[in-house]
Amino acid sequence: MAQKPSIPKGTRDFSPEEVAKRNYIFDIIKTQFKSFGFQPIETPSFENSSTLMGKYGEEGDRLIFKILNSGDYLKKADAKALELKDSTALTYFVSEKALRYDLTVPFARYVVQHQNEIEFPFKRYQIQPVWRADRPQKGRFREFFQCDADVVGSDSLWQEVEFIQLYDAVFTQLGLEDVTIKINNRKILSGFAEVIGEQDRLIDFTVALDKLDKIGEAGVRKEMLDKGISEKAIDKISPIFDLKGSFAEKVSGLQTILESSETGMKGIEELQFIQNAVAEMPLKTATLDLDVTLARGLNYYTGAIFEVAAPEKVKMGSIGGGGRYDDLTGIFGLKNMSGMGISFGLDRIYLVLEELDLFPETVRENTKVLFINFGDKESLYAMKSIRSLRNAGITAELYPDSSKMGKQMKYADKRDIPFVILAGEEEIEQQTFTLKHMKSGEQDTISLEDLVSKLS
Amino acid sequence: MAQKPSIPKGTRDFSPEEVAKRNYIFDIIKTQFKSFGFQPIETPSFENSSTLMGKYGEEGDRLIFKILNSGDYLKKADAKALELKDSTALTYFVSEKALRYDLTVPFARYVVQHQNEIEFPFKRYQIQPVWRADRPQKGRFREFFQCDADVVGSDSLWQEVEFIQLYDAVFTQLGLEDVTIKINNRKILSGFAEVIGEQDRLIDFTVALDKLDKIGEAGVRKEMLDKGISEKAIDKISPIFDLKGSFAEKVSGLQTILESSETGMKGIEELQFIQNAVAEMPLKTATLDLDVTLARGLNYYTGAIFEVAAPEKVKMGSIGGGGRYDDLTGIFGLKNMSGMGISFGLDRIYLVLEELDLFPETVRENTKVLFINFGDKESLYAMKSIRSLRNAGITAELYPDSSKMGKQMKYADKRDIPFVILAGEEEIEQQTFTLKHMKSGEQDTISLEDLVSKLS
Numbered sequence: 001m002a003q004k005p006s007i008p009k010g011t012r013d014f015s016p017e018e019v020a021k022r023n024y025i026f027d028i029i030k031t032q033f034k035s036f037g038f039q040p041i042e043t044p045s046f047e048n049s050s051t052l053m054g055k056y057g058e059e060g061d062r063l064i065f066k067i068l069n070s071g072d073y074l075k076k077a078d079a080k081a082l083e084l085k086d087s088t089a090l091t092y093f094v095s096e097k098a099l100r101y102d103l104t105v106p107f108a109r110y111v112v113q114h115q116n117e118i119e120f121p122f123k124r125y126q127i128q129p130v131w132r133a134d135r136p137q138k139g140r141f142r143e144f145f146q147c148d149a150d151v152v153g154s155d156s157l158w159q160e161v162e163f164i165q166l167y168d169a170v171f172t173q174l175g176l177e178d179v180t181i182k183i184n185n186r187k188i189l190s191g192f193a194e195v196i197g198e199q200d201r202l203i204d205f206t207v208a209l210d211k212l213d214k215i216g217e218a219g220v221r222k223e224m225l226d227k228g229i230s231e232k233a234i235d236k237i238s239p240i241f242d243l244k245g246s247f248a249e250k251v252s253g254l255q256t257i258l259e260s261s262e263t264g265m266k267g268i269e270e271l272q273f274i275q276n277a278v279a280e281m282p283l284k285t286a287t288l289d290l291d292v293t294l295a296r297g298l299n300y301y302t303g304a305i306f307e308v309a310a311p312e313k314v315k316m317g318s319i320g321g322g323g324r325y326d327d328l329t330g331i332f333g334l335k336n337m338s339g340m341g342i343s344f345g346l347d348r349i350y351l352v353l354e355e356l357d358l359f360p361e362t363v364r365e366n367t368k369v370l371f372i373n374f375g376d377k378e379s380l381y382a383m384k385s386i387r388s389l390r391n392a393g394i395t396a397e398l399y400p401d402s403s404k405m406g407k408q409m410k411y412a413d414k415r416d417i418p419f420v421i422l423a424g425e426e427e428i429e430q431q432t433f434t435l436k437h438m439k440s441g442e443q444d445t446i447s448l449e450d451l452v453s454k455l456s
Numbered sequence: 457m458a459q460k461p462s463i464p465k466g467t468r469d470f471s472p473e474e475v476a477k478r479n480y481i482f483d484i485i486k487t488q489f490k491s492f493g494f495q496p497i498e499t500p501s502f503e504n505s506s507t508l509m510g511k512y513g514e515e516g517d518r519l520i521f522k523i524l525n526s527g528d529y530l531k532k533a534d535a536k537a538l539e540l541k542d543s544t545a546l547t548y549f550v551s552e553k554a555l556r557y558d559l560t561v562p563f564a565r566y567v568v569q570h571q572n573e574i575e576f577p578f579k580r581y582q583i584q585p586v587w588r589a590d591r592p593q594k595g596r597f598r599e600f601f602q603c604d605a606d607v608v609g610s611d612s613l614w615q616e617v618e619f620i621q622l623y624d625a626v627f628t629q630l631g632l633e634d635v636t637i638k639i640n641n642r643k644i645l646s647g648f649a650e651v652i653g654e655q656d657r658l659i660d661f662t663v664a665l666d667k668l669d670k671i672g673e674a675g676v677r678k679e680m681l682d683k684g685i686s687e688k689a690i691d692k693i694s695p696i697f698d699l700k701g702s703f704a705e706k707v708s709g710l711q712t713i714l715e716s717s718e719t720g721m722k723g724i725e726e727l728q729f730i731q732n733a734v735a736e737m738p739l740k741t742a743t744l745d746l747d748v749t750l751a752r753g754l755n756y757y758t759g760a761i762f763e764v765a766a767p768e769k770v771k772m773g774s775i776g777g778g779g780r781y782d783d784l785t786g787i788f789g790l791k792n793m794s795g796m797g798i799s800f801g802l803d804r805i806y807l808v809l810e811e812l813d814l815f816p817e818t819v820r821e822n823t824k825v826l827f828i829n830f831g832d833k834e835s836l837y838a839m840k841s842i843r844s845l846r847n848a849g850i851t852a853e854l855y856p857d858s859s860k861m862g863k864q865m866k867y868a869d870k871r872d873i874p875f876v877i878l879a880g881e882e883e884i885e886q887q888t889f890t891l892k893h894m895k896s897g898e899q900d901t902i903s904l905e906d907l908v909s910k911l912s
Contacts, residue, residue, distance in 0.1 A: 004789070005507065005565040005568045005569040005788045005789075006504065006507075006569065007499070007500050007503060007504065007507075007565075007569075008500065008502060008503065008504055008552070008553050011500035011501075011502065012500065013497065013498070013499050013500070013566055013569070013570065014497060014498040014499075015497060015570070015573065016495035016496055016497060016580070019495075019496040019497060019498055020496070023496075034822065034851060035846045035849075035851050036846070036851075036853070037822065037823045037851060037852070037853035039472035039475075039822055040472055040475040040476070040479075041469065041470060041471060041472060041475060042469070042470040042475055043463070043469050043470075044463050044464065044467030044468065044469070044599055045467075045501065045555075045585060045587070045599055046464060046467065046587075046599075047463060047464065048462065048463065048464055051461065051462075051463075062526070062527075063526075065523055065524075065526070066523070066524040067521055067522070067523055067524065067555075068521075068522040068523065068524050068547065068550070068551055070518070070519075070521070070589040071518075071543070072543045073543050074541040074542070074543040074546060075541065075543070077541065082538050082541070085530040085531065085533065085538070086530070087527070087528045087529050087530040087531070090530060091524065094524070095524055096464075097464050099501075099523075109461040109463075110469055112461045113461040113462065113463075113469070114469065114471070117471065119867055119870045119871050121856055121857075123853075124472070129501060131501070131502075133526040143500055143501055143502075151856070154856040154857050155857075156829075156856035156857045158829075158835055158839065158854060158856050159856055161839065162854075165843070169846075277836060277839070280836055280840070281839060281840055281843055332461045333460070333461075366490065366493065366495055367493045373612075373614075379614055380733060380736055383614065383617065383733065383737060384736065384737055387621070387737055390491045390492070390625075393491075395490060395491050395492075395493055396493070397492070397493035397579075398614060398618075400577055400607070400610040400612035400614050400615055401577075401610050401611075401612045411575055414575045415575050
């Protein structure tokens with residue numbers, strides 16, 4: 001019986017045009033990853049549940065897609081969990097595997113598992129889909145690609161410099177100018193908390209500060225007060241609300257605020273190193289900006305924190321982010337591996353390029369020329385010529401059936417094939433081809449040699 | 457607490473070298489797919505269970521990986537299924553989605569769902585992973601890639617000719633010469649059954665015949681007898697055991713055997729059309745061979761049946777296969793869509809290329825030159841030069857830490873980086889670079905310009 005076909009919510013089919021556009025972005029990212037010395041790895045789509053569970057917090061555990069064990073999976077199921085219809089308890093018995101939730105934990109697992117085959121520092125990139133049982137909404141999917149580049153095994157600040165240049169290189173090659181690479185440092189945030197004596201409330205403090213853009217100074221103050229940070233402490237740190245101007249001016253403001261914090265001053269030193277290096281090798285089209293409110297996944301990052309904002313004319317949150325972490329592989333037993341990584345938000349970059357009309361014309365191009373099918377004799381003549389064209393790198397096709405001319409022309413038109421070739425008895429006799437340009441309607445009867453050079 | 461990291465059985469991590477080699481194969485297949493006018497699509501990793509279940513037979517249903525519903529999935533579970541611990545019955549209640557089992561059914565679903573956006577004939581290719589809960593064994597995985605090209609909406613035999621040329625083009629470009637493209641036709645097999653009056657036992661007949669290679673004529677005869685085919689019928693068809701010689705000679709033998717079967721004679725006509733066209737446009741390195749025992753997924757194919765055998769010197773079953781089907785999209789309600797498709801067996805092709813040492817040297821190449829790190833001042837000099845090299849398309853890296861020289865050299869060696877650059881105070885002063893070839897140990901002190909041209 002026929003079913004009305006559909007796909008699960010939050011997933012997508014990609015048409016030829018969409019695949020071509022996505023690959024255009026992937027290819028540029030990959031080219032730059034490689035150019036910067038990153039090497040590709042791939043990990044399985046599903047991992048043992050024990051590898052993933054407990055790594056992304058309680059909400060993450062809920063959002064991980066679990067795979068049902070094969071066969072008679074209820075055989076070993078806990079009777080009590082069944083009786084109580086306790087889904088959470090039962091999961092442990094009926095599911096051993098789960099779909100990848102991000103690329104970072106599998107990467108950490110990979111590094112630890114293969115540590116004896118890897119030369120450190122290890123610079124890897126990974127472009128693969130991940131799955132999350134999030135409520136689907138505009139721009140949020142249950143299956144989406146992540147594009148990550150990480151290096152583990154070095155705490156050199158040159159990595160931070162490299163990653164900034166990598167962002168700049170990718171967005172420049174994509175034609176997406178004027179992105180802002182925002183930088184902050186966990187040590188700056190720790191310094192703030194230290195200066196006001198609220199080290200224990202670092203997370204609350206930074207979560208509130210992170211909202212400055214959205215809720216303004218008054219809102220941030222209120223939230224900090226609500227979280228139990230004293231009025232006096234907030235007053236003490238209030239100069240950060242007024243940090244303005246160039247990178248250097250903001251740094252100089254920070255120096256006054258953080259002078260009593262050793263950690264904070266170390267953060268400033270790191271920022272300055274990075275800023276100096278970038279100044280010596282100016283970015284092509286991106287701007288590096290210091291944003292002391294930037295926090296992202298704070299409990300994760302230990303040094304630099306990055307976020308890339310799309311050009312202001314486009315309303316589109318961040319299109320990339322990353323930072324330095326000191327103990328990524330510790331969860332799997334390999335200690336003291338400082339690392340840092342960044343990622344590119346493929347789906348958002350796609351939307352930005354679409355909105356700014358930055359996909360090149362050629363991205364949709366597939367078949368260059370269609371041979372009209374006039375019957376078997378003409379088709380053989382066409383097929384032989386198609387072979388020569390393909391050998392010359394020209395994508396050519398024969399319309400497979402000798403349908404009515406109008407139908408074949410319409411097919412070429414709908415598929416955006418720019419040229420058709422009409423080769424009937426007369427052309428075969430004279431070993432020529434009548435080439436028609438679809439848009440202009442212009443026609444020319446030429447030799448195979450001329451055909452190849454004209455279509456190349 | 458640290459866990460000993462591992463991955464689920466039947467899955468694989470791919471190292472940078474393995475990814476590079478796999479991509480080498482994928483890229484050649486994609487290039488040829490495109491050159492023949494196929495367009496890429498992608499479908500979600502998981503489909504609604506109703507899309508997949510019942511499409512691959514009973515065993516297929518068992519081998520499909522099911523995804524556990526999110527949240528309190530037991531809430532709506534059938535009480536009886538729980539009480540009886542009936543896994544099969546419960547699955548229906550606790551799992552709505554399942555991982556893709558192949559690319560063919562999702563393709564059929566895609567065509568029907570998007571029929572109004574598609575121009576027919578639709579030539580698509582798709583290269584994505586599929587998952588099967590098979591018992592893992594040597595060369596059989598639970599996650600593996602399929603590479604498929606199909607065309608739907610045309611029953612022209614020129615498609616068959618194209619697919620043969622496509623196989624030839626891909627294997628030629630891979631340097632894998634002497635593959636055999638075996639062809640048969642469902643109509644030939646039906647003709648055999650018709651001639652001996654055993655149309656009802658077509659499947660039993662062809663399953664037995666398919667084993668001729670392995671169990672010989674006596675074995676095939678015995679199996680046919682066991683299945684209830686009469687001695688007399690087998691005798692009548694026995695000339696097929698003796699079909700030998702060239703394509704044309706075999707065809708001529710078939711003409712005698714099948715002369716009383718209209719279907720069989722139609723099959724011969726199709727074979728001859730294809731063989732004539734291929735003879736007019738000789739294959740580059742592959743051989744087309746008629747194999748009347750070839751059956752593959754018979755209940756699926758309606759016309760041509762293909763299978764590609766690796767060169768005889770390698771012991772490795774088929775590395776590709778396909779055929780014509782007349783009603784692929786019928787299961788989703790779109791009738792009368794003749795189509796045909798072929799696929800490439802990525803994992804086996806990989807093993808064959810490895811065994812015959814056909815991966816090009818350059819496939820492993822990543823970073824071309826490593827700058828030795830002598831400290832921050834030298835690093836800045838290095839980084840500036842690295843930028844110029846990268847802009848010239850040369851992959852260059854700075855060793856991120858100013859570790860001991862020996863450690864840095866060892867890193868270059870282990871990573872197969874062919875050149876290192878030593879640039880200390882003297883070089884900076886003279887704006888030069890000392891380039892060392894790792895293998896020969898040769899050293900040269902040269903300008904940036906010479907560096908670029910030497911490494912390009």
